[in-house]
Amino acid sequence: IERGEQAEQEWQKLFDKYQQAYPELAREFLAIQQDRLPENWDLNLPEFEADEKGMATRASGGKVLNAIAPAIPWLIGGSADLAPSTKTLMNCSDSFSAQNRKGRNLHFGIREHAMGAIVNGLVLSKLKAFGATFFVFSDYMKPAIRLAALMKIPAIYVFTHDSIGVGEDGPTHQPVEHLAALRATPNVEVFRPADANEVVWGWHLALTQKDRPTALVLTRQNLPTIDRSKYATAKEALKGGYILADAENEPQVILIATGSEVHLCLQAYEQLTSEGVQVRVVSMPSTTLFERQSEEYREKVLPSSIKKRIVVEAGSSWGWERYAGLEGRIIALDSFGKSAPQKQLMEYFGFTTENITKQVKEMLAAE
Template sequence: HMGKRGDAAHAAWRKLFAAYRRQYPDLAKQIDQMQRRDAPSGWDATLPAFSADAKGLATRDSSGQVLNAIAEHLPWLLGGAADLSPSTKTNLEFDFAGNFQTPEGDQAVSYRGRNFHFGLREHAMCAIGNGMSLSKLRPFVSSFLIFTDYCRAALRLSSMMELPLISIWTHDSISLGEDGPTHQPIEQLASFRAMPGMVVLRPADANEVMEAWKVIMHLKDRPVCLVLTRQAVPTLDRSIYANAAGVAQGAYVLADAPDGRPDVLLLATGSEVALCVTAYEQLKAEGIKARVVSMPSWELFESQPKEYHETVLPPAITARVAVEEASGFGWERYTGFDGAILALHSFGLSAPSKVVAEHFGFEPAHVVAAAKAQIAGSPSTKQVGIARTE
């Protein structure tokens, strides 16, 4: 009886939708695209351009610009934050976006709005996002990276259920500054990299952010954690350094030795890429050949052919330095056991971001020293932090 009843209901639905298609062919086409998880043509028509800028801007800001540019052309891209949209830069601000508002007192009711105010409840926010994704909408959720501890079960289910939930996490490192250790994520990046099916993207600048969003829009069966800075980072000059389109491969050669045969590899993600570029330029001035590899997504990099891996990270070059303002757990995969990992093994510090960076050794001079030690074959520096080596 259940089968017959379901068959009858499905037949009624097909008849109803056929009538809808005849009356509203364009809207019906959108529903077809949603069911296939396809983006409409022209979704990327108005993506912003980011020129080289030493001062730059926070990746949360560039992400907000890209998100709005895409959402304006993708009606089923919608979402919000756990009461933090002004900080995560996830509010949709174009004229017809609006707020999804339930009845409350004399307040007008609108179920057409695309901005959701989830409240201070990260777990519920991500669970709701999963449900919206199951209905073939393209939802995004957002908060600070540290608060992912509150919604891990829902994020784990999005991965288990192969839902392309977009989660946007800002304030991604100790460089968020004065909020201190309670708000400075350390182990969160490593934990999401360990989650089966999850794609982690930590872009280095505004142009990597744009390329990261292009990757996101083509994901159909994997959730993504887009990890962004609070602080401004330089927008790299892509006429000098490699095109940011390499983000699609997960890792790419950003800056290289003139002859393509470096003596040392500098590996980094996010805001630390600019730190490695500064170190690269200093090494270059001293006649030392280095390569900077931006690695915004380990998962995407691992999906590339072995030949590409070896092009980016030549096995013969064992002098390697990895730099990330987070736990160093897992970096041995790319540095080898003798490589240097400039990372953290302690909680953070409440101080201005520059003071925090200096305290933990995230400075060009420290990267340069580690690179020289690697070339000289000195013992590796596994992790740095409070007990960093001098």
Template sequence: MRRHLVPSPPPFEPEPSGGLVSVAEETTTLDELCVNTIRTLSMDGVQRANSGHPGTPMALAPLTYVLYTRVMKHAPTHPDWPDRDRFVLSAGHASMLLYSTLFLSGYGVSLDDLKHFRQLGSPTAGHPEYGHLPGIETTTGPLGQGISSSVGLALAERMLAARFNEPGHEIIDHHTYVIASDGDMQEGVSHESSALAGHLGLGRLIAFYDDNHISIEGDTSLAMSEDVGKRYEAYGWHVQNLGEDMGLERIEAALSEARSVEDRPSLIIVRSHIAIGAPNKQDTAGAHGSPLGDEEIRLTKEAYGWPSLEPFFVPDESLAHFREAVPRGDEYVKEWNERFEAYKAEYPELAAEFERIVVDRRPPAGWDADVPTKGPDAGMIATRKASQDVIQWVAANVPELVGGAADLAPSTLTLINDGGSVEKGEYGGRNLHFGIREFGMGTIVNGLTLSGLRAFGAGFLIFSDYMKASIRLAALMRIPSTFVFTHDSIGLGEDGPTHQPIEQLATLRATPHVNVVRPAGFNETALAWQFAVNATDTPTVLALSRQGVPVWDPSAVPADAIERGAYVLKDAEDPQLILIATGTEVHVAHDAANILDAEGVRVRLVSAPCLDRFAEQDQAYRDSVLPPSVRARVAVEAASPLGWHRWVGDAGDVVAMEGFGASAPAKALYEHFGFTGEKVAERARRVLAAVG
């Protein structure tokens, strides 16, 4: 049993009142009143919106009631308090369950917010969105990602505890609670992350599995027949099955047992009844994703013995009981602050580091004062190899940098030297081993990032397809996760088209709020890592080469090359032609520029490591790099041409991949597909002839 630094909430002992019920004598009745308040608010919110999922919030109201009033260590008026317990509604479609509970508990959510569920500009979106309301720990809705990100949250708790806790000063000591649905359990990403959670023995992770037997198409038996409990036991989880016993005391006892298990995550299975109490809709697929209807709501409220048919009615006794979480939470925070002051007095440097990483979430001041550089005499260096060197520089200056690969660290070159590995019971390391679980890796990286660590996950660019949904969610949440992808083009060679990315860069660039950086050499790679670590509200994707590329003179690469997105690497007076390229193709364009220079063509060479950032620059800067008067433009990138015509215009050309690659050495592939100086120069001559 762990030592509880913050005492459990005291039992509720209300004063006698003359309200709806004599709560002083019938605490069970008060409990039922509170549970039904969540249910009725949820069904009313969905009905008012004429859209949403009422059945699951009605079924699971007892779970959030027990968590928020009896079990969780949380503080509604201090929702970002570092040592709070985390709650994640992985079944994000049941968002009214969370919104109603947050409102009742005093999280700054208004009744008016509930009345504007799913409306334009309202913080109560169709699925919980991080940053929209206090108390939402991560964006959920895409099934499987909530429980998977929770693995990252729970892992971060252990990693931060290993870094900062000292004997008698345990300032990190909390749990992560999850509610997951049948759909979460079916999604492959939950298998990936849950297996890793069991392997790592994350005892602070406790998940409810809502086995309600209902999905949109009907009974889950249409597509699901495995024993989920036995599957999780095989993953190494502690499993309890409550069956249909949704009694509050039984739920609380199960949570207590789960918290006593230190070396394994816990799964608590409940067999709930969707739209419980609805005379005509209980246990039906129709109650999953559609409003109940006014008449069914009336009948349901009558079945509950509800005192009012008025929508959004909240009994005073119920609200008062929920709101006891406010002073209780204030006491938790006060007690923790006192302990933190004692910690600060004994360990001032650790305390300052804790505040910087976990509270302020900023890298060390001046950490990047000396960005590493190399000159042309360094020879040909793959940008993945450049990244390996730069990672060591970042890691030496930014202790919160942690990360790992999907079993590809020897190829992605992403190990932190002397960083140690994170293993079961040993969470002080910096190198994570995700196994061949790309999607799970992406979600766990997001959970780590949400906790204040600067986390990265690495793999081959082609496998970004497996984790695109987690990258998208990082962008939607506006969090600075870093995704490192190597083997970024046909240049990876003999592994062939199954491993050669073509459309991935275009797909990632099309995702809002993602910065895709494809550096051209060592110096751009160093700046790319600097950019990623300094990011505050956008994820960064690094696309790195397997094959060697030249190192450009550092004086030619401006310090804001990534921030600005594109710059002039080589120029001629009054240029006639602009060659634009990224990554490994910059040196191909450079070869073409030299050929054309010898023919008397005035060429400007532009390196564009981050088109996303270039698009965000003001028109004046964009025009200074790509003057509108120069219509002859050729872009060069060994990937899909999608998106490039914006930069070359109607008169320009794009040397790109129009189909998949092939299996051959990189040099042969570049020649075959037209990525040589001579072939690019030939395309450029045609453009020059066409524009006159």
């Protein structure tokens, strides 16, 4: 103990001298060690205008990352040889190498497990760190993700190409069970945003976590940027699930969706509302986060008295029974995908506005 105390005193004296010589760097070092982000780090978070064409959430994710990166000098990360596809290259920095230790872009190579382990190590060193790859390859990272959850460290994993929306690459590259598997892992925050502005708050959530890793699950294909002057603000995504669009009177049916399926529910909402059906749309980017909200809030979003519900997600149906209930329906994917253009696949597997409205009408007709 005495030897340890002496070593600590010597180190403190050394750091005091360093602090006097380099006050700005010393403040940065202390902020890193105390897990504090720089003041006003989120001052330049982008706000995306409504756009029917929109952009892929991997693309908006890249824009958000590059808005944040200059403000957090100790944010470091990269991908498993997929930076152009995952949109995770930080333009404000060079690549890290033996010749350039100042670089913040890491090139992990095609070795996802090692990438996950390295990210965990960087986070244990108090840096903000992320690793990126296609969502289907999260299987290779699972041991590292599980250890991050077990160690309660805020590692960030960026997973793109999140569904059958991958298209022609086919079932080998189309995630199905992956969302369910990560949600089933204790202490992992899984966040699948519906549009560019939900992506903003997904990154905000990931960077402010203290005791759990975050998986940002993003699309390859374009998604409309939701008109937030008409629908709820995207910041509500920080509650995990929220009322995006609501009925004028008490809802007859609730549509619950995540990610790329939310805009389909909004289209169904508009059509059904014009026909006099009372519909509520709930965007649920993070079931794990929603479950940590108060019982009062969860009941407000999903009243137990409203039994007619439809959940829509282009992934396994596993776990959605909790929200659909005994009288609800789940439009999901419980088989492997196929190789075809993205639009054809969505139609083939029933992820369309037409199918959603059809199922709503069937439920109401059965009353």
